[in-house]
Amino acid sequence: MSPLDIQVELVEDLLLRFLRKETGKFGFSRVLLGLSGGVDSALAAALAARAFGAQNVLGVMLPYRTSNPDSEGDARLVIEALGIESKRIDISAMADGYLDAANVSDPLRRGNVMARCRMIVLYDESVEFAGLVLGTSNKTEALLGYSTQFGDSASALNPLGDLYKHQVFQLAKHLGLPDAVLDKEPSADLFMGQTDEAELGFSYAEADALLFAMVDERRSVEELLAMGFEEAFVLDIAHRIAQNQYKRLPPIIPKLSNRTLNHDFRYLRSWGH
């Protein structure tokens, strides 16, 4: 048994309660999310379908012209398996309108623009669907900063935010998601042939084991080395976590008054709910 292993039925129960309560208290009973064909968005959709009923979940496929057609195929498998509502909106014209005008060729910039176009579509669709935008970022990618700020990381609530990738897979298997989604290599699909693990330079299994020991168990570098992690890997991951802290927090604002928002104006979102 891995120390990362979770009690899947218990976690399912907790996440369904979380979803129902944190939408219901604000007057919502529907959610929508972008479906990439990957395991994270598939899991978020499956949880939402259980929490709200399939008819109250909208899965939006948001392909760009260079997206791998298999991604959309897998997203369709998820939609079919869950019976949720779906929509397909091609973001090519929208993204290219800017990318061509600004002559953007850097794949990282192009990928970020696509992610932010998808965010614009989801937030706009949320008005028509009268639902909240559901996040699909897991704890591994949030810690590593492997996401686009104000792009795929944007959401009203995120049921996967405290689950490592290993735990996402565990829960996705428990919920019976299609094999095609469970078995394929994770990919942001922002350019042809991209895989997360090739781009990151290490496997999710390696990253999860280290992140769990480093973050959840608060082990020191000395302890991590004694556990068998390589020093260069430990230092690289520690650096990534710190470098990407900005993505996990609201913007910095100067503390000028006697009461600065969020700093000493402290209220939950649940304020009065």
Place this chain on the structure above:
Amino acid sequence: MKTPAPFQVSLAQIEPTLGNLDANLALHQSEIKAARAAGSEMLLFPELSLTGYYLKDQTPEVALARDGAELEVLREASGGLTLGLGFVERAPDGRLYNAYAIFEDGELLHVHRKVHLVTYGMFEESRDLAAGDQFCVVESRHGHLGVLICEDMWHAAGAWLYFLAGVDMLLVPSAGPGRGVAASDPGLASVETWRALLANASTLYQTWSLYVNRTGVEDGVIFGGASRIANPQGREVAVLEGLDPGHLTCRIDCGENERARMQAPLRRDEKPWMVLAELQRIEANRR
């Protein structure tokens, strides 16, 4: 004192609305009605049951003096009932406390102010609240009560002092999050810890332990429920499994305290004055 007659208690595992005194007062009133209908003579609510937990800057906004309007309504509703509920107390000197009121037969018997405010990890009570500094026994018609608000139970001193004073029941209202989902645990880790804490306290101090926790979610913190009761032998006699709101009723016989203490006279053999002397010796050598 004569051993009080056995009676029925109800624990109200409720889901308060954050910062909404009106909604929470109505919830308390409906629970009082339900407890009366169930034939209970004591009704206990969780920590900060009138206000919700993660108040932060709402703390002063929902604070009440002991004779505040909402508390007066509940005091008046306590005829024929022993009623315990949580609120933010605004003391005459302006300090705010995480407080727990005990009403009985239309009177305020006592207010316990949480001694061990929890300010670590996900908690920041000391930012908004002052700490209490006493563990006073409440003399109820159902026996001697000792209130330990949540973290008060995580420090041995409070329960031990109540034990020395001969309490019959430890009342442990809580707003405890349900956390810890590792496959190596049997259910929520936090629930298992509370089970062990209750059993341990009841065993060592030969008292009833009544743990009433809340449910619901505040900004992703999922409160763990699992209200439970351990008898003076340390055995769990009632538990409300799961994370839903609900009621737990149980018959409490304080004669069981006496039987446990006759079987093993732990209180008789306690050595508080030795502890005091040892503390003084340690204090003298500390610097």
